[in-house]
Amino acid sequence: MWYILGLFAAYMAGVFTIGIFRYCRQPDDDECAGCRAAQRQVVDGLRSEIHGLKSTKGALGKELQAMAFRNAGYRAR
Numbered sequence: 001m002w003y004i005l006g007l008f009a010a011y012m013a014g015v016f017t018i019g020i021f022r023y024c025r026q027p028d029d030d031e032c033a034g035c036r037a038a039q040r041q042v043v044d045g046l047r048s049e050i051h052g053l054k055s056t057k058g059a060l061g062k063e064l065q066a067m068a069f070r071n072a073g074y075r076a077r
Contacts, residue, residue, distance in 0.1 A: 053060045
């Protein structure tokens with residue numbers, strides 16, 4: 001009889017603990033999932049733009065290569 005009461009008390013303690021854990025893990029109003037998704041899209045867009053500027057196929061990379069080639073050509077003369 002006592003073990004049934006003990007099992008019931010342990011079960012209720014587990015349910016209570018899980019309830020508190022879920023309550024504490026809820027996102028705040030200012031950090032909703034939609035806001036985080038929008039922030040990720042902005043950051044990913046900026047990362048791809050920066051990568052395009054830094055890559056050798058981008059406009060900035062081509063201009064830097066042309067400047068280096070011109071400077072190397074002047075030094076070779």
